[in-house]
Amino acid sequence: MKWRTGLFVSLLVAAGLLGGAPALADEPGWTDRVDIDGWVEGARSVRIRSPYDALLSRLWGRLKLSADIDDLYGHVSVDLQQNWKVEDETGFELHEAWIEYAADGWDLRIGRQVIIWGMADGVQITDIVSPPDYTEFITRDLEEIRLPVDAARFRLLGDTFDLELIWIPVFRAAILPSADNPWAVELDIPEDVRVTTSLAEEPEVSLENSEIALKVSAFLSGLDVAVSVFHTWDDQPAMHRTVSRNDGEIDIHFSPEHHRMTVLGLEFSRPLSDFVFRGEVACYLGRYFEPESITGDPSRKNALNWLAGIDWTPGNDWTVTAQATGVFIVDHEQSLAAEEHALSGTLNVSKKLLRQTLTFSNMLYYDFRQQDFFDQLKAEYAVTDDVRLIAGVDVFGGGDNGGFFGLYRDNSQVWFKAKYSF
Amino acid sequence: MMKKTLLMLLFAIVIRPACESDAFGETRTVTGRDVMVMEDERPDGNDRTSVLKMMLINKRGSKRVREVSSYSKDYGKDTKSVMVFDRPADVKGTAFLSWEYDDPEKEDDKWLYMPAMKKVRRISGASKNEYFMGSDFTYDDMGDRNVDEDTHKLLGEEEVDGHPCWKVESIPVDSDDMYTRKVIWVSKEAHLALRAEYYDKDGLLKVYRVLDFGKEDGFWTSRHSEMENVVRKHKTVMEFSAMQYDTGLDDGLFRVSAIQRGRVR
Numbered sequence: 001m002k003w004r005t006g007l008f009v010s011l012l013v014a015a016g017l018l019g020g021a022p023a024l025a026d027e028p029g030w031t032d033r034v035d036i037d038g039w040v041e042g043a044r045s046v047r048i049r050s051p052y053d054a055l056l057s058r059l060w061g062r063l064k065l066s067a068d069i070d071d072l073y074g075h076v077s078v079d080l081q082q083n084w085k086v087e088d089e090t091g092f093e094l095h096e097a098w099i100e101y102a103a104d105g106w107d108l109r110i111g112r113q114v115i116i117w118g119m120a121d122g123v124q125i126t127d128i129v130s131p132p133d134y135t136e137f138i139t140r141d142l143e144e145i146r147l148p149v150d151a152a153r154f155r156l157l158g159d160t161f162d163l164e165l166i167w168i169p170v171f172r173a174a175i176l177p178s179a180d181n182p183w184a185v186e187l188d189i190p191e192d193v194r195v196t197t198s199l200a201e202e203p204e205v206s207l208e209n210s211e212i213a214l215k216v217s218a219f220l221s222g223l224d225v226a227v228s229v230f231h232t233w234d235d236q237p238a239m240h241r242t243v244s245r246n247d248g249e250i251d252i253h254f255s256p257e258h259h260r261m262t263v264l265g266l267e268f269s270r271p272l273s274d275f276v277f278r279g280e281v282a283c284y285l286g287r288y289f290e291p292e293s294i295t296g297d298p299s300r301k302n303a304l305n306w307l308a309g310i311d312w313t314p315g316n317d318w319t320v321t322a323q324a325t326g327v328f329i330v331d332h333e334q335s336l337a338a339e340e341h342a343l344s345g346t347l348n349v350s351k352k353l354l355r356q357t358l359t360f361s362n363m364l365y366y367d368f369r370q371q372d373f374f375d376q377l378k379a380e381y382a383v384t385d386d387v388r389l390i391a392g393v394d395v396f397g398g399g400d401n402g403g404f405f406g407l408y409r410d411n412s413q414v415w416f417k418a419k420y421s422f
Numbered sequence: 423m424m425k426k427t428l429l430m431l432l433f434a435i436v437i438r439p440a441c442e443s444d445a446f447g448e449t450r451t452v453t454g455r456d457v458m459v460m461e462d463e464r465p466d467g468n469d470r471t472s473v474l475k476m477m478l479i480n481k482r483g484s485k486r487v488r489e490v491s492s493y494s495k496d497y498g499k500d501t502k503s504v505m506v507f508d509r510p511a512d513v514k515g516t517a518f519l520s521w522e523y524d525d526p527e528k529e530d531d532k533w534l535y536m537p538a539m540k541k542v543r544r545i546s547g548a549s550k551n552e553y554f555m556g557s558d559f560t561y562d563d564m565g566d567r568n569v570d571e572d573t574h575k576l577l578g579e580e581e582v583d584g585h586p587c588w589k590v591e592s593i594p595v596d597s598d599d600m601y602t603r604k605v606i607w608v609s610k611e612a613h614l615a616l617r618a619e620y621y622d623k624d625g626l627l628k629v630y631r632v633l634d635f636g637k638e639d640g641f642w643t644s645r646h647s648e649m650e651n652v653v654r655k656h657k658t659v660m661e662f663s664a665m666q667y668d669t670g671l672d673d674g675l676f677r678v679s680a681i682q683r684g685r686v687r
Binding site: 068115117155219221384385 | 512545
């Protein structure tokens with residue numbers, strides 16, 4: 001069981017939400033200011049390849065409590081999960097806990113919160129404020145792939161321009177599958193190589209180790225555009241190596257370390273008739289890239305991540321979304337595992353039927369260079385207003401010469417979920 | 423011509439009808455188009471707030487409920503609106519912001535906030551023939567339809583539930599419209615459509631009825647109505663509550679930053 005509530009967040013909740021209650025207890029309508037909702041979801045899957053076992057077996061609930069006191073607003077959400085496949089996931093977890101003050105022309109939100117940027121769907125270009133949770137790789141619902149951060153977010157709000165300033169005093173790393181998690185990636189290690197790994201070195205909590213972001217957004221007639229700068233730590237550690245050779249054997253010690261980087265971002269969205277055109281560009285200054293060789297060391301490079309997307313809503317409850325995305329590494333070296341310009345794409349097609357109670361959708365991720373893919377086909381039916389049944393199949397394939405999706409071909413699965421919302 | 427938004431129409435008008443105007447007096451012959459213009463320009467304040475409950479009832483009598491809080495405000499002939507979904511639970515907090523322009527050459531701006539995704543995204547204009555939240559109302563039924571998108575003919579005068587009405591036939595100018603014609607009964611007193619029949623190429627498709635209406639804050643308003651699809655034996659009942667006009671809604675409510683907060687109030 002885990003309970004990740006930090007002192008910072010606990011104080012916040014106590015002072016902001018619970019502490020406010022007695023003072024207002026005699027005011028009429030107080031109960032109208034408190035809102036409780038959430039959901040419970042059961043999920044189970046079976047691999048469609050040998051050994052045909054379950055990759056997913058869990059019961060997950062989220063309780064959300066919100067309270068509204070004039071210009072002050074508080075929100076707490078707590079997760080409770082029983083996970084029969086990834087034991088670390090079992091237990092309570094504080095998902096979000098923040099208070100917000102909204103004034104005329106500005107607002108301030110302090111606490112544990114999920115912050116989402118960008119225009120992309122299922123792809124992170126500028127959207128790197130909240131780190132990803134890859135416990136189940138990318139098979140989860142997109143909204144459950146993001147981790148909250150302990151942050152203060154201040155916004156100056158104009159008629160058409162907003163300025164957003166984010167301060168993250170406590171670093172939070174991405175969650176990568178490990179240990180007995182079926183989504184953990186096993187290194188291909190030669191027989192004469194022995195590998196040891198130390199715990200990832202994370203930045204200490206200090207003012208100078210804070211992450212800070214600034215974003216200016218404009219919402220104009222027919223165009224949304226934003227520029228941003230984010231001085232951050234890479235959510236994923238660089239795997240530095242110490243290599244020693246003894247009697248014909250090679251000892252490699254991995255020392256994972258998170259590094260500083262600065263990301264400059266630009267994003268836009270432009271509707272036109274039944275279409276919306278979207279784009280994002282992020283310049284990563286000082287990101288480490290892994291070497292091709294197991295004995296090599298990560299290299300610090302600048303890289304340009306980009307995305308171009310189009311949404312099409314032709315009517316009759318059809319939606320089509322296509323995205324192309326790439327990563328271009330400046331001063332690329334052949335020793336790197338990544339190509340100079342990696343190119344991939346997504347295609348999402350969905351159709352609603354039966355008065356929008358039944359939705360069929362298909363999301364395809366495709367890597368053009370590795371020629372591997374991940375395809376998720378699912379059907380979602382609202383049995384009642386509160387109960388949904390969802391069934392789907394995740395297929396990984398291709399990438400005979402490597403590739404991220406192809407690695408998981410044995411994790412192709414069919415799954416079923418039942419979700420109750422309240 | 424005053425342009426009305428989806429929210430305005432959800433709140434107050436709902437169907438595109440026709441009615442009389444004091445300006446024409448007793449002696450002037452009222453045309454079908456006159457009635458439509460009068461209805462379109464019926465006073466409805468500078469801003470308005472309401473809660474809309476929609477009950478979707480199928481032929482077996484089973485119900486699904488959608489609840490929406492809505493706010494809208496006029497800016498000259500343009501209108502900004504926010505709609506927040508309260509029910510069903512899995513879409514609670516979803517917010518829809520639109521800036522609708524009177525200028526037909528200028529495309530409306532629309533954003534959708536999805537609480538699960540915690541982000542706002544631009545959306546294009548939904549197909550006008552698409553049904554709103556699985557109800558029997560299309561976006562076109564509820565949205566702003568320019569009076570001159572149809573040709574109107576006054577068929578006569580009839581009473582609807584004891585209320586004197588003009589009866590108008592409206593035929594779309596666009597031959598690709600999903601309806602071939604509409605027949606609309608408009609209250610002479612309230613300038614509200616109290617009944618409407620929608621026909622397609624196969625005949626009568628839907629019937630709209632106002633079940634209760636009256637003045638709210640001095641403005642004629644439909645409080646309770648229904649749309650019945652007579653072919654599919656499906657019905658949508660609409661109930662409005664907490665209706666308020668001219669409360670001086672803050673301009674900040676109609677910004678993207680407001681729906682980005684995940685709550686609108």
